[in-house]
Amino acid sequence: MTGVTNDHPDNTPIYKVNVQFDSTWITQPIDNSGIVETVYLAEFGGKINEDDYVIISRNNTTVPVGDDSIVYDVGEVFKVITPIDLVAKKFRISSDCDTGTDVFVIDSTTGDTIIEGDVIINNGLSVNGGCETNVRGTVTCSINGTYLGIATEFLTGISDSDIANVQIGDAVKFSPLQTYDALIFPGTRIVEIRYAAEDNTIVLNNRIQVDSLISGVEVIVYRNEEFVITNGRDQSSLYFDTCTSELKIGNQSRRLDVSRVLPDVQSPSESTARYSSDLSDIRVYSYWVDPGTINPGGPSATLDANATSGALSGVYLTLTTLGIGVGKFAADDLVIVGRTSDVSGNGLTGNMWEIMKILSVDETTNTIRCVQGQEGTTARSTLDYVATTTTVVRILKHPESSALVDITTRSRAGTGDFVSIILDQGQIAQQKLDYSGWLRFHDIRGNLSDELFFVNGGLKGKYHKTFMDDEVQVGDVAYRTGDLTLNNNLSLIGGSINIKDSVNKTQILAVDNDDGHADHSGSIYFDAGVIGRGDIKLYSTSCPEDVFNHSCDVTFQINTFGEGTIGNNLTIRGNPVEVPPKAGQLILSNLGPNGANEFVINRDQSIDTFGITNFYTSSGGRHARYISSGSEEAAKFLTANVQYFANVNSGDNLVLYLPENPQSGDMVSVIEVGGNLTYDTSLVMRAQGIGTKVQGDSTGTTIGIGGTTSYSAGELIVQTPNAGFTLVYLGGTDSNGTIVSSAVQGWWLKEV
Numbered sequence: 001m002t003g004v005t006n007d008h009p010d011n012t013p014i015y016k017v018n019v020q021f022d023s024t025w026i027t028q029p030i031d032n033s034g035i036v037e038t039v040y041l042a043e044f045g046g047k048i049n050e051d052d053y054v055i056i057s058r059n060n061t062t063v064p065v066g067d068d069s070i071v072y073d074v075g076e077v078f079k080v081i082t083p084i085d086l087v088a089k090k091f092r093i094s095s096d097c098d099t100g101t102d103v104f105v106i107d108s109t110t111g112d113t114i115i116e117g118d119v120i121i122n123n124g125l126s127v128n129g130g131c132e133t134n135v136r137g138t139v140t141c142s143i144n145g146t147y148l149g150i151a152t153e154f155l156t157g158i159s160d161s162d163i164a165n166v167q168i169g170d171a172v173k174f175s176p177l178q179t180y181d182a183l184i185f186p187g188t189r190i191v192e193i194r195y196a197a198e199d200n201t202i203v204l205n206n207r208i209q210v211d212s213l214i215s216g217v218e219v220i221v222y223r224n225e226e227f228v229i230t231n232g233r234d235q236s237s238l239y240f241d242t243c244t245s246e247l248k249i250g251n252q253s254r255r256l257d258v259s260r261v262l263p264d265v266q267s268p269s270e271s272t273a274r275y276s277s278d279l280s281d282i283r284v285y286s287y288w289v290d291p292g293t294i295n296p297g298g299p300s301a302t303l304d305a306n307a308t309s310g311a312l313s314g315v316y317l318t319l320t321t322l323g324i325g326v327g328k329f330a331a332d333d334l335v336i337v338g339r340t341s342d343v344s345g346n347g348l349t350g351n352m353w354e355i356m357k358i359l360s361v362d363e364t365t366n367t368i369r370c371v372q373g374q375e376g377t378t379a380r381s382t383l384d385y386v387a388t389t390t391t392v393v394r395i396l397k398h399p400e401s402s403a404l405v406d407i408t409t410r411s412r413a414g415t416g417d418f419v420s421i422i423l424d425q426g427q428i429a430q431q432k433l434d435y436s437g438w439l440r441f442h443d444i445r446g447n448l449s450d451e452l453f454f455v456n457g458g459l460k461g462k463y464h465k466t467f468m469d470d471e472v473q474v475g476d477v478a479y480r481t482g483d484l485t486l487n488n489n490l491s492l493i494g495g496s497i498n499i500k501d502s503v504n505k506t507q508i509l510a511v512d513n514d515d516g517h518a519d520h521s522g523s524i525y526f527d528a529g530v531i532g533r534g535d536i537k538l539y540s541t542s543c544p545e546d547v548f549n550h551s552c553d554v555t556f557q558i559n560t561f562g563e564g565t566i567g568n569n570l571t572i573r574g575n576p577v578e579v580p581p582k583a584g585q586l587i588l589s590n591l592g593p594n595g596a597n598e599f600v601i602n603r604d605q606s607i608d609t610f611g612i613t614n615f616y617t618s619s620g621g622r623h624a625r626y627i628s629s630g631s632e633e634a635a636k637f638l639t640a641n642v643q644y645f646a647n648v649n650s651g652d653n654l655v656l657y658l659p660e661n662p663q664s665g666d667m668v669s670v671i672e673v674g675g676n677l678t679y680d681t682s683l684v685m686r687a688q689g690i691g692t693k694v695q696g697d698s699t700g701t702t703i704g705i706g707g708t709t710s711y712s713a714g715e716l717i718v719q720t721p722n723a724g725f726t727l728v729y730l731g732g733t734d735s736n737g738t739i740v741s742s743a744v745q746g747w748w749l750k751e752v
Contacts, residue, residue, distance in 0.1 A: 129242020250482015254426025
């Protein structure tokens with residue numbers, strides 16, 4: 001239908017054309033003025049997009065002159081700049097002719113089909129999906145490795161005309177016509193759009209790998225064919241991408257009770273009126289107090305001096321403490337700074353506070369330098385922040401954001417009106433509101449200024465209806481949907497498993513596959529307590545892949561009987577402190593008869609064992625005891641393998657009893673420290689048990705007994721001042737089980 005031209009120059013590009021065999025007629029004539037025309041079509045069964053071409057016929061009135069050939073230009077090609085309006089034609093089936101309810105509708109322009117009744121399929125169902133079938137367009141942007149110098153989740157510097165074509169949820173990829181030193185992972189989608197005149201930004205769910213600034217990047221924005229089931233309230237119950245096979249079940253939609261606190265407290269009706277007409281333009285960001293603030297040395301302090309300015313930009317805040325360890329304030333932390341009463345009141349009682357970002361920390365003076373007015377708050381005068389009555393507390397910001405799906409004013413008995421909101425990404429706020437939290441409402445088009453709302457609590461329900469339970473729930477409020485029950489096996493081939501916490505920040509459990517290396521092991525990561533039953537066995541990576549069918553020594557094992565095996569070294573790493581306490585670091589319990597004893601290595605290096613505290617002291621010395629003539633009677637019955645220092649009064653006889661029921665190798669060391677031993681002052685060492693020998697003698701004296709009957713076992717009498725000696729026992733068998741003659745059994749002097 002277009003003209004014939006025979007004078008194409010060499011190297012003329014040739015393009016493939018997809019012809020859509022739909023035709024119609026124009027309803028209004030096209031004038032002969034200018035090169036841009038508004039064309040009105042009577043009807044059209046397909047779809048016309050920007051940059052498509054249409055051919056509009058016209059009669060050729062040209063008369064050839066002389067030898068000129070006829071120009072066959074009965075059709076003229078028009079390029080579509082933009083579709084202006086579309087009036088859909090629909091095929092309808094009604095329940096009662098024209099006056100009934102439509103029960104079956106097909107939109108001729110989109111193919112969308114609405115069925116009001118049940119669908120019964122008696123045979124198979126085949127859905128032919130598609131990949132990148134709905135291309136939004138190409139956006140030109142910049143990318144830069146702002147995250148650790150290696151990645152970014154931002155596409156920046158996008159024009160207004162480009163950003164107008166994209167939507168949240170669209171997928172992105174680099175243009176195949178260009179090559180960049182960067183990588184976009186499959187499944188990367190748009191989660192947020194930030195508008196600014198000719199400098200718009202797209203936020204992605206996955207970071208792009210890039211380590212330097214690249215400008216003029218062409219990114220294609222598209223949608224695959226999708227299969228979606230909702231709950232009837234536009235909340236997804238099931239989402240399936242027919243191209244990538246990505247499946248999502250359930251949603252995170254959630255209802256919360258909130259109150260505006262910045263720039264000041266506002267009535268519920270005022271808050272509702274402000275946002276109810278512009279819901280699609282509002283993004284919600286979430287913050288809460290760092291849980292570490294409740295710990296000693298946590299990131300919470302008061303000003304030790306009035307806030308000041310300094311040589312560098314920002315406000316200088318000198319604190320009573322910077323915190324300890326992970327609780328120490330650090331650069332890039334977000335902190336709430338404000339009057340203590342207002343901060344402790346979460347902003348409900350006063351608005352003399354703001355959010356700041358720490359630029360630097362001076363540990364020598366406990367001073368932090370901050371930039372004011374962050375996260376939608378307004379910088380206040382430094383005169384507002386005075387010593388002792390100003391609090392500084394670290395807050396955490398959730399990395400994701402949410403749409404504000406709905407906002408309304410509701411009322412409950414006793415407390416009156418309140419603001420009820422619905423978020424589509426409810427995980428951005430704590431499920432259990434253990435710590436004070438706030439939401440920031442941000443207008444992505446800049447028509448409304450940012451405001452902060454305090455989260456009063458969670459509410460039941462995922463969408464608003466006339467009758468609801470409007471009471472603030474205490475503790476956990478279940479709001480997620482998407483349970484999955486399998487009545488048989490679950491098999492993964494080459495995939496991984498990831499479980500995140502309730503706010504989608506901390507990885508609780510991850511099972512990584514073999515990273516593409518055939519027949520290699522995977523990895524399991526967890527940040528959780530483990531409670532289970534059954535054996536635990538670990539094998540070295542040097543063992544065969546199919547370790548269960550081959551012989552290989554276990555490197556770590558704990559069985560159901562509490563028996564353990566470690567294939568090599570065991571290291572117990574404590575926390576170093578300047579003055580370590582006497583607290584167990586390695587404890588073996590239930591030792592000895594009836595499990596009465598323990599073997600304990602303490603943090604101060606002392607060892608408690610054999611029922612004796614400080615069997616070895618913190619310096620390595622053996623357990624030592626002092627005993628004298630005035631000691632209690634029980635103390636005079638000695639314990640095996642202990643050193644004794646004895647002090648005997650002049651003219652006295654101190655009788656000490658050697659350990660009862662000794663084993664071969666048991667010993668007792670004694671040093672007389674009084675220096676009073678002489679002919680009338682004795683230290684008597686008596687064996688217990690009838691006939692037990694000391695130095696080969698099985699009978700003793702009458703010292704300390706009275707009468708004429710001698711002691712019934714052996715004894716050693718010492719009268720040498722400051723004598724030191726050790727007695728060692730030899731029993732019926734030695735330590736190897738060798739039988740010992742009764743003639744040589746008993747206590748023997750080892751050294752004097």
